[in-house]
Amino acid sequence: MKFSDQFESRFSEMLTHYPTKRSLLVPTLLYAQDEIGYLSDEAISEIAGRVDLTELEVRNVISYYSMLTTTARGKFNVQVCTNIACMLRGGEELLDHCKKKLGIGHKGTTPDGLFSLEEVECIGACSWAPAVQVNYDFHENLTTEEMDKVLDQCKNKGTQ
Numbered sequence: 001m002k003f004s005d006q007f008e009s010r011f012s013e014m015l016t017h018y019p020t021k022r023s024l025l026v027p028t029l030l031y032a033q034d035e036i037g038y039l040s041d042e043a044i045s046e047i048a049g050r051v052d053l054t055e056l057e058v059r060n061v062i063s064y065y066s067m068l069t070t071t072a073r074g075k076f077n078v079q080v081c082t083n084i085a086c087m088l089r090g091g092e093e094l095l096d097h098c099k100k101k102l103g104i105g106h107k108g109t110t111p112d113g114l115f116s117l118e119e120v121e122c123i124g125a126c127s128w129a130p131a132v133q134v135n136y137d138f139h140e141n142l143t144t145e146e147m148d149k150v151l152d153q154c155k156n157k158g159t160q
């Protein structure tokens with residue numbers, strides 16, 4: 001499998017920073033996912049070989065982190081936390097609102113490929129609950145009106 005020159009240069013650079021190759025796994029998976037949209041069988045096999053792990057070990061790590069996926073997602077992956085702090089401050093209502101607004105359920109993707117929606121466990125922003133992560137951006141203390149603004153901004157960016 002061939003990755004971009006940018007990926008290769010990042011990978012080579014990381015090799016100089018970590019004591020063992022396996023330490024490169026998570027950042028390498030994130031870079032690969034950013035580049036090809038999801039972690040394909042081919043990418044998993046390639047990365048496992050590069051960091052001296054088995055494919056099963058790589059898949060175990062992927063299944064642990066909600067930011068990593070083996071299936072294609074929308075351009076904007078909306079992750080709504082409904083864990084305890086967020087649940088107490090309206091996380092479930094926010095998730096229901098997103099489901100209605102986007103017309104998709106948990107792990108669904110809109111037909112135009114713009115949005116994916118996911119209910120997730122704590123994303124480490126409990127002090128600012130309810131919290132939502134869209135790709136790498138956090139949005140906190142959200143109301144349904146503010147959630148609409150976030151989704152509208154994504155839509156505008158995605159259709160430009």
Ligand code: FES
Pocket residue numbers: 081082083084085086087121122123124125126127129130131
């Ligand atoms: S419970 Fe939602 S961010 Fe921690």
